[in-house]
């Protein structure tokens with residue numbers, strides 16, 4: 001450990017910018033400390049040397065907090081938080097071993113807010129211990145997150161996801177286009193690409209779905225029609241999940257687990273059980289679980305989160321989340337138009353002229369009034 005300390009003192013003598021921490025630790029490990037002992041001019045012995053040198057010198061300039069944790073790569077492992085166990089986190093490392101990890105106190109201290117210090121999906125660095133125990137030493141910065149608003153603030157459900165698979169059923173439970181719109185807004189809020197999956201198409205006459213497929217495709221959303229018994233859409237679904245990090249969301253009973261099992265039988269997710277508890281909406285666990293796909297990528301199952309709450313969305317901003325409303329929003333007669341009852345409302349005119357689908361406008365009204373869908 002003394003060695004590491006010395007390295008840090010040496011870094012402070014230098015100036016410049018480091019692109020990232022891993023480069024630093026790599027340097028320390030492969031070249032030892034001699035790189036820092038020599039004066040600048042002597043290190044610049046070629047282009048490669050120059051860039052490598054720069055990699056080292058900037059370390060203290062990065063005020064990100066990350067550098068404060070000079071992590072010894074020889075004793076740590078990179079991993080992914082796959083589940084939250086309440087007081088600890090399950091972390092999977094590259095060789096698929098899993099460790100039950102606590103969180104180093106300094107990580108909590110460096111975190112901006114205590115609620116979301118570590119969340120499922122985080123890329124972390126751990127020190128493995130005995131008997132599959134470990135300690136989370138660092139949480140890498142997050143790319144895409146999905147959160148739920150609660151009275152106590154934002155609660156991150158999952159980090160580092162690229163897309164949301166919105167699953168609805170063509171029937172059983174009843175097809176609800178309004179629910180799709182609600183999920184689409186959640187995805188837009190989180191900055192995550194939505195994909196709409198209509199499952200159980202074997203239960204209806206496909207002609208009935210045509211208007212909805214047409215509508216959402218025209219709006220530019222990716223849509224996929226599936227039926228597990230008919231093996232319809234499954235191959236395409238697999239392609240859409242490959243090498244991506246996908247959150248699967250949708251009402252209970254629409255077939256999320258069944259779909260995932262047919263995409264990858266090895267997952268063996270429990271299906272069909274609509275427990276008394278979930279019927280009554282008494283699910284207390286909102287913890288996401290990450291499942292790794294054999295063909296590349298991850299899917300996130302979010303039990304107990306039947307719909308993302310939207311209580312924090314400002315009514316005035318709501319219309320902007322309906323992408324086809326946007327061209328009309330600035331030309332309503334009243335600048336503060338709510339597009340619900342006003343005269344001279346361009347949005348309502350567009351609905352009358354079939355330029356905006358009535359079902360989408362209905363969704364808007366429901367959300368505007370704060371109705372449950």
Ligand SMILES: Nc1nc2c(ncn2[C@@H]2O[C@H](COP(=O)(O)OP(=O)(O)O)[C@@H](O)[C@H]2O)c(=O)[nH]1
Pocket residue numbers: 199200201202203226227228229250251252253254255256257258259270271272273
């Ligand atoms: N007819 C039909 N039934 C399905 C299909 N997919 C799932 N189911 C059934 O729907 C029920 C609920 O499925 P499940 O996967 O548990 O839904 P989840 O709650 O969304 O995970 C189960 O009885 C499944 O067998 C499908 O494509 N067609």
Ligand SMILES: [Mg+2]
Pocket residue numbers: 256257258270271272
């Ligand atoms: Mg399920």
Ligand SMILES: [Zn+2]
Pocket residue numbers: 332333337338339340342344345346347348
């Ligand atoms: Zn208006």
